[in-house]
Amino acid sequence: MATLKDIADAVGVSIGTVDRILHKRGRYSEKTAEKVRKAMEELQYTPNIHARGLKKTKQHRFASLIPLEEQDSGYWKLLADGIRRASAELGSYGSTVDLIFFDRYSSDSCSRALQGALDSGVEGLLIAAVRPDDMKRQLQDAGIPYLFVDSDIPELTERCSYIGQDSFQSGYLSGKLMHLLLGRGSYPSRVLMIEPPGSNYHLKQRMAGFRSYMESTAPGVELERMKEDLDEEKSFHSCLESCLENRRSLPDGIFVANSSVYYAASYLKKKGEDYSRIPLIGYDLIPGMESYISEGIIDFILTQQPELQGYQGMITLYEYLVLNKEVQKEVFVPLNIITRENLRTFET
Amino acid sequence: MATLKDIADAVGVSIGTVDRILHKRGRYSEKTAEKVRKAMEELQYTPNIHARGLKKTKQHRFASLIPLEEQDSGYWKLLADGIRRASAELGSYGSTVDLIFFDRYSSDSCSRALQGALDSGVEGLLIAAVRPDDMKRQLQDAGIPYLFVDSDIPELTERCSYIGQDSFQSGYLSGKLMHLLLGRGSYPSRVLMIEPPGSNYHLKQRMAGFRSYMESTAPGVELERMKEDLDEEKSFHSCLESCLENRRSLPDGIFVANSSVYYAASYLKKKGEDYSRIPLIGYDLIPGMESYISEGIIDFILTQQPELQGYQGMITLYEYLVLNKEVQKEVFVPLNIITRENLRTFET
DNA sequence: CTACAATGCGTTATCGATAACGCAAATAAT
DNA sequence: ATTATTTGCGTTATCGATAACGCATTGTAG
Numbered sequence: 001m002a003t004l005k006d007i008a009d010a011v012g013v014s015i016g017t018v019d020r021i022l023h024k025r026g027r028y029s030e031k032t033a034e035k036v037r038k039a040m041e042e043l044q045y046t047p048n049i050h051a052r053g054l055k056k057t058k059q060h061r062f063a064s065l066i067p068l069e070e071q072d073s074g075y076w077k078l079l080a081d082g083i084r085r086a087s088a089e090l091g092s093y094g095s096t097v098d099l100i101f102f103d104r105y106s107s108d109s110c111s112r113a114l115q116g117a118l119d120s121g122v123e124g125l126l127i128a129a130v131r132p133d134d135m136k137r138q139l140q141d142a143g144i145p146y147l148f149v150d151s152d153i154p155e156l157t158e159r160c161s162y163i164g165q166d167s168f169q170s171g172y173l174s175g176k177l178m179h180l181l182l183g184r185g186s187y188p189s190r191v192l193m194i195e196p197p198g199s200n201y202h203l204k205q206r207m208a209g210f211r212s213y214m215e216s217t218a219p220g221v222e223l224e225r226m227k228e229d230l231d232e233e234k235s236f237h238s239c240l241e242s243c244l245e246n247r248r249s250l251p252d253g254i255f256v257a258n259s260s261v262y263y264a265a266s267y268l269k270k271k272g273e274d275y276s277r278i279p280l281i282g283y284d285l286i287p288g289m290e291s292y293i294s295e296g297i298i299d300f301i302l303t304q305q306p307e308l309q310g311y312q313g314m315i316t317l318y319e320y321l322v323l324n325k326e327v328q329k330e331v332f333v334p335l336n337i338i339t340r341e342n343l344r345t346f347e348t
Numbered sequence: 349m350a351t352l353k354d355i356a357d358a359v360g361v362s363i364g365t366v367d368r369i370l371h372k373r374g375r376y377s378e379k380t381a382e383k384v385r386k387a388m389e390e391l392q393y394t395p396n397i398h399a400r401g402l403k404k405t406k407q408h409r410f411a412s413l414i415p416l417e418e419q420d421s422g423y424w425k426l427l428a429d430g431i432r433r434a435s436a437e438l439g440s441y442g443s444t445v446d447l448i449f450f451d452r453y454s455s456d457s458c459s460r461a462l463q464g465a466l467d468s469g470v471e472g473l474l475i476a477a478v479r480p481d482d483m484k485r486q487l488q489d490a491g492i493p494y495l496f497v498d499s500d501i502p503e504l505t506e507r508c509s510y511i512g513q514d515s516f517q518s519g520y521l522s523g524k525l526m527h528l529l530l531g532r533g534s535y536p537s538r539v540l541m542i543e544p545p546g547s548n549y550h551l552k553q554r555m556a557g558f559r560s561y562m563e564s565t566a567p568g569v570e571l572e573r574m575k576e577d578l579d580e581e582k583s584f585h586s587c588l589e590s591c592l593e594n595r596r597s598l599p600d601g602i603f604v605a606n607s608s609v610y611y612a613a614s615y616l617k618k619k620g621e622d623y624s625r626i627p628l629i630g631y632d633l634i635p636g637m638e639s640y641i642s643e644g645i646i647d648f649i650l651t652q653q654p655e656l657q658g659y660q661g662m663i664t665l666y667e668y669l670v671l672n673k674e675v676q677k678e679v680f681v682p683l684n685i686i687t688r689e690n691l692r693t694f695e696t
Numbered sequence: 697c698t699a700c701a702a703t704g705c706g707t708t709a710t711c712g713a714t715a716a717c718g719c720a721a722a723t724a725a726t
Numbered sequence: 727a728t729t730a731t732t733t734g735c736g737t738t739a740t741c742g743a744t745a746a747c748g749c750a751t752t753g754t755a756g
Contacts, residue, residue, distance in 0.1 A: 001407075001442055003742060014706045019744060027704060048405070049440045051742030053398035054711045059349070092397045094349050094711095166693060173689040180528045213689075335690040341521035341561075342683040345514060351712060362736045367714060375734060399712030402741050442741095 002043035010039045022047075053093055060095035060322055063117045064126040064314065066150075067104035072198075072231065073259040074286045075306060076101075079128065079150065082310025090318055097314060098122065104130050105198060105231075114138050124317045126310075129153045130200055145321060149313040150306070151202055152330075160320050163313045163331045165304040167202040170335050171209025171257070174281050177300045177337070178210075178253050179218045181279035189252035190222045192243070196260040197231050206257040206283075224251070228260065236263035250278060259284035261301070265292035285338060285346060293343050301338040303346075309333055350391035358387045370395075401441055408443035408670055411465045412474040412662065414498075415452035420546075420579065421607040422634045423654060424449075427476065427498065430658025438666055445662060446470065452478050453546060453579075462486050472665045474658075477501045478548055493669060497661040498654070499550055500678075508668050511661045511679045513652040515550040518683050519557025519605070522629050525648045525685070526558075526601050527566045529627035537600035538570045540591070544608040545579050554605045554631075572599070576608065584611035585618075598626060607632040609649070613640040633686060633694060641691050649686040651694075657681055 004022075008015045013032055020026065021033045022040075039045075069077040080099060087097035098120070102113035110131045115138065117125055125146040129135055132153045139146065139153075145160050152162040182189045191214070195207055207225075214221045226243050228236055240263075244250065256264050261282020268275040269292070281300045292298045312331070319325040338346055352363045352370075359366070361380055368374065369381045370388075387393075417425040428447060435445035446468070450461035458479045463486065465473055473494040477483055480501045487494065487501075493508050500510040530537045539562070543555055555573075562569045574591050576584055588611075592598065604612050609630020616623040617640070629648045640646045660679070667673040686694055 001439065001444075004744095005742080015743080016707070016745085017705055020705090023744085025745080027702095029704060032704085046440045048402070048442060048742050050398045050401035050405070050442075051711090052744080054396070054402050054713090055742080055744050057396070057398070057711055091349065092394045094396060094398075096349075169689065169693070173687070176687065176689050183531050332693050334684070335693045336682070337685040337687075337690065339521070339524070339685075341517065341524050342685065345517070345680050345683045352714095353712080361734095363713080364715085364737075365735055368735085371714085373715080375732095377734060380734085396712050399741090400714080402743090403712080403714045405741055 001048070002040075002045045003048065004045075006043055007036060007039050007045055010043060011035045056322070057094040060090075060318070061098070061122045062090075062095065062124045062126065062314070062317060062321075063098040063100055063120060063122045064310075065100045065102065065113060065117050066126075066128040066310075067130060068101045071104055073262050073284075074288075075259045075284050076128070078284070078286065078306040079310040082307040082312075083126065083314050084310075085307075086311045086314035086318075090314070093318075095318065095322070107131065107134050110134050111138060118142055118144065124321045126313050126317055130198075132201065145317075147313055147317045147320070149309045151200065161316055161327045161329055161331065163309055163316065164333065165202065166332045166335070167205035168209040168212075170283075170302050170304070171206035171211075172213045173209075173335060173337070174206070174255055174300070174302060175210045175213025175217070178255055178279060178281055179213070179221070181281075181299055182218075182221065182252055188220045188222060190224060191253040191255060192251040193223055193225050194240075194254065194256045194260070194264065195225065195227045196256065196258045197228050203257050210255055210257075231260070233263045233266065236260060237267045240264065240267050250274065253279040253281070256280070256282040258282070259286050259289075261298060262286060262289055262292070265289075265297045269295070269297050290343060290347065293338065294340055296340055299339065303336045303338060304333045305336065349396070350388075350393045351396065352393075354391055355384060355387050355393055358391060359383045404670070405442040408438075408666070409446070409470045410438075410443065410472045410474065410662070410665060410669075411446040411448055411468060411470045412658075413448050413450065413461055413465050414474075414476040414658075415478060416449045419452055421610050421632075422636075423607045423632050424476070426632070426634065426654040427658040430655040430660075431474065431662050432658075433655070434659045434662035434666075438662070441666075443666065443670070455479065455482050458482050459486060466490055466492065472669045474661050474665055478546075480549065493665075495661055495665045495668070497657045499548065509664055509675045509677055509679065511657055511664065512681065513550065514680045514683070515553035516557040516560075518631075518650050518652070519554035519559075520561045521557075521683060521685070522554070522603055522648070522650060523558045523561025523565070526603055526627060526629055527561070527569070529629075529647055530566075530569065530600055536568045536570060538572060539601040539603060540599040541571055541573050542588075542602065542604045542608070542612065543573065543575045544604065544606045545576050551605050558603055558605075579608070581611045581614065584608060585615045588612060588615050598622065601627040601629070604628075604630040606630070607634050607637075609646060610634060610637055610640070613637075613645045617643070617645050638691060638695065641686065642688055644688055647687065651684045651686060652681045653684065 004015045004018050008018045017028055018036055020028050021036045064083045066079055067076045069080050083099060100113050100117050103109035111134050124144060127146050127148055129148045129151045136153055139156055147160050148162045150164050193207060195203060211223060214223060228239055254264060276297050280298050283302050285301055285303050316327050320327045352366050356363045356366045365376055366384055368376050369384045412431045414427055415424045417428050431447060448461050448465050451457035459482050472492060475494050475496055477496045477499045484501055487504055495508050496510045498512050541555060543551060559571060562571055576587055602612060624645050628646050631650050633649055633651050664675050668675045
């Protein structure tokens with residue numbers, strides 16, 4: 001591997017000059033710059049990351065801002081784990097990461113946490129933008145760069161990137177899988193769509209995607225919609241119970257637009273065989289989900305690898321701010337389909 | 349972040365002593381060692397990767413040994429791309445990677461390539477063990493560490509790791525998806541299983557997994573088996589043609605155990621609507637596959653992210669040999685299910 | 697024509713970990 | 727008791743990139 005010194009020797013100048021040219025810091029003639037660039041090309045100069053990183057060691061500080069780990073059935077713990085993994089890695093590169101949590105159902109908690117983060121003097125923020133309206137105001141004139149994960153606020157064009165899901169498409173995909181589970185040609189069938197609490201952009205998009213698939217491809221399928229109000233198992237159970245009691249027969253399939261599918265599964269299991277075999281599709285591989293999948297109560301889980309989102313998000317922020325890498329404005333993570341037969345390969 | 353110097357100052361010794369204790373290089377008393385270890389704990393010492401890497405810059409050389417990129421419909425190019433990505437990354441850490449290719453249908457080509465790699469003086473080898481018998485002999489007393497990707501030879505216990513697929517399980521999963529596509533209750537149906545040429549362990553496992561699912565779960569499904577002999581489009585087409593002509597009716601589903609599903613798709617497309625709508629399941633997202641998926645000719649593609657396998661494999665080898673990290677003996681990559689509706693999220 | 701800035705380039709300390717080297721003091725061997 | 731050897735520890739050059747500093751030379755303003 002060629003070093004700065006190799007280039008300098010080849011051209012007949014000093015490393016200082018080469019470095020100035022490399023970083024366009026002025027104080028050189030265009031003539032030597034041309035020669036240097038040619039030599040770099042020929043000798044295939046690659047900067048030594050270690051040397052660069054070592055020299056540039058100056059306590060970088062970042063923070064992440066996501067909902068409380070236990071909210072949404074533990075979904076945010078997965079994201080937090082990814083952030084922690086990135087944090088450990090960045091630690092040995094001389095940076096620190098603060099994890100800040102807020103109550104996603106409280107405007108107050110959210111804005112206080114965000115304000116605290118903005119005032120804490122960190123160099124960059126990783127934000128799960130689950131409260132777009134609250135956050136938008138505060139971020140308008142944020143002095144520091146930020147990156148969104150999980151949920152986006154596209155209007156904030158200064159955000160350095162968004163890493164997350166294509167939620168409409170994931171709903172659409174759920175629709176297809178449900179359609180397959182119903183069995184072709186067994187019309188008419190009735191499917192129950194459950195919209196969990198804390199309705200945000202992504203939930204609505206998933207619902208819309210699901211509906212869109214059914215309307216365009218499976219006209220014989222009738223959709224019923226149910227809205228949950230509390231992110232809690234008991235409440236979910238009773239709500240589902242009253243909904244199912246009011247019907248003539250059991251639905252032919254149930255779709256839950258987030259990880260609350262966990263509650264639906266525990267309900268169906270409790271109610272026995274007839275209920276358990278209703279096709280059930282939902283989101284996110286949170287702890288405890290595995291058993292319902294391997295028992296076959298949950299047929300498909302879609303996931304957008306929250307752990308990876310957290311990890312990637314933090315690493316991207318670092319690369320953007322410290323290494324000056326270019327980053328994509330929008331990164332959609334792969335939509336994974338998890339079912340009984342490939343579940344094991346997704347466990348860490 | 350605490351540095352060696354911080355630890356040294358805290359204990360009242362020099363950094364040389366701390367370093368010797370850290371690396372157990374002798375020349376210290378157990379008494380100071382104890383104090384140092386305590387200080388490291390308290391001050392949360394994390395070695396600075398950059399400083400370490402910089403000091404240890406000494407041209408590490410590795411090589412990879414995989415089949416020719418165009419074989420198996422271009423499957424190996426994906427793996428090679430992953431290795432190249434790792435190579436670029438490791439380059440800036442001062443290491444080089446040679447990519448060596450061999451003809452996977454020639455024992456001679458394989459053993460010459462392997463011998464060349466072993467004699468080239470590299471520090472570690474990444475090997476796609478697609479010719480277990482040939483390779484086993486040569487690797488018995490290989491002087492250098494090696495790691496397998498894609499295909500394994502579990503008997504060689506000195507291999508530092510294996511990164512790849514659980515092929516039986518992936519066949520089993522294919523079986524489930526095929527079952528869904530057939531539509532529940534539409535028995536009896538007949539499914540054609542195609543075993544591509546170059547029959548190896550993984551192909552056979554996939555076939556076995558598929559058959560196992562059907563036998564255990566879908567007794568009404570009748571399986572027919574067809575064996576291909578040449579890895580070539582024309583030959584595949586004529587073989588498939590003669591097979592389909594000898595039947596009373598079209599099969600209700602087709603399963604191809606590797607990326608040759610590409611040839612099957614091009615055949616079905618050519619033959620028009622009746623053929624195109626036959627459920628078709630296969631493997632690997634090779635270039636050109638996308639269009640058949642989005643047209644709906646291929647219903648499901650399973651993939652074990654060959655690009656990731658190549659990348660991960662090379663990085664793991666590096667971590668094992670250079671950073672002395674512990675590595676898992678066996679890593680199964682996630683089994684991804686790709687279909688029309690999530691295809692886009694898997695394109696890079 | 698002097699002052700003084702701007703240009704072009706070389707020199708050097710620095711980041712943190714590593715490991716070779718050197719020097720005492722303690723212990724062992726003769 | 728004297729020479730070897732071992733033990734315990736400090737000192738220092740090194741890896742490559744960075745950027746501050748310094749010193750000429752050229753250009754420009756008063």
